[in-house]
Amino acid sequence: MRKNVIAANWKMNKVLSEANQFADAVVDKVPADDNVEAIVCAPFPFLPALVEKTKGSPIKIGAQNMHFEENGAFTGEVSPVMLRDLGVTHVVIGHSERRAYFAETDETVNKKTHAAFNHVLTPIICVGETLEQREANETKDHIENQVRKALEGLTDEQTASVIIAYEPIWAIGTGKTASSEDANEVCTHIRSVLKEITSEDVAEKVIIQYGGSVKPANVDELLAQSDIDGALVGGASLEAESFFKLVEAGTK
Numbered sequence: 001m002r003k004n005v006i007a008a009n010w011k012m013n014k015v016l017s018e019a020n021q022f023a024d025a026v027v028d029k030v031p032a033d034d035n036v037e038a039i040v041c042a043p044f045p046f047l048p049a050l051v052e053k054t055k056g057s058p059i060k061i062g063a064q065n066m067h068f069e070e071n072g073a074f075t076g077e078v079s080p081v082m083l084r085d086l087g088v089t090h091v092v093i094g095h096s097e098r099r100a101y102f103a104e105t106d107e108t109v110n111k112k113t114h115a116a117f118n119h120v121l122t123p124i125i126c127v128g129e130t131l132e133q134r135e136a137n138e139t140k141d142h143i144e145n146q147v148r149k150a151l152e153g154l155t156d157e158q159t160a161s162v163i164i165a166y167e168p169i170w171a172i173g174t175g176k177t178a179s180s181e182d183a184n185e186v187c188t189h190i191r192s193v194l195k196e197i198t199s200e201d202v203a204e205k206v207i208i209q210y211g212g213s214v215k216p217a218n219v220d221e222l223l224a225q226s227d228i229d230g231a232l233v234g235g236a237s238l239e240a241e242s243f244f245k246l247v248e249a250g251t252k
């Protein structure tokens, strides 16, 4: 039985005092529950404070991006070594906003995925189609291609522990959610691709999240689907109360 992984992706929001207030508000509320894992993926400047504030709680802290190299002349970049050293446990890789605005490619997604495992970070790998691709009936082929390229060269053990976030681009921040059945259909396809790449046993272990306008009002229906094991949440993860409700939904 897979647990639900509820990950907040704050994107480029909040200042440090707001990040601290959020941590204070949720740290004693989020339950230690085998059915759910709660992760907050925050901007780099907040990571040390959030790691400190959530120590001893079940909440894990993640970054929203990183470079694939360990160090070097890469002005403005943050390495996996730095994240691990801070106590960060997860990293979002290949978010559609990184792919669209910061030239992230399937190749860099794959390099970052390997770098994450080399530094004991769990990658949350994002895949998703545009509205044009959906309308042209290209969703499954596109997602399959993204998944295969992201996971190239991983061991079965590594593949079993990736988190894949299926986020249809047209549903991100738009208020439009894929119907839970449509979202599940793509997540089931991802799992069948994982079976081909590895084995049924490995594929059944992989956490597949849905992301795109998830909120307390629609999360139950999404999590009830057979192949949706959690959510990667932007807007509705910014308020502590709303994030807590999403995590609570994951315990059911």
Ligand SMILES: O=C[C@H](O)COP(=O)(O)O
Pocket: 009, 095, 167, 171, 172, 173, 174, 175, 211, 212, 213, 214, 232, 233, 234, 235, 236
């Ligand atoms: O990483 C999160 C996704 O981009 C979803 O964002 P959203 O919940 O604001 O639609």
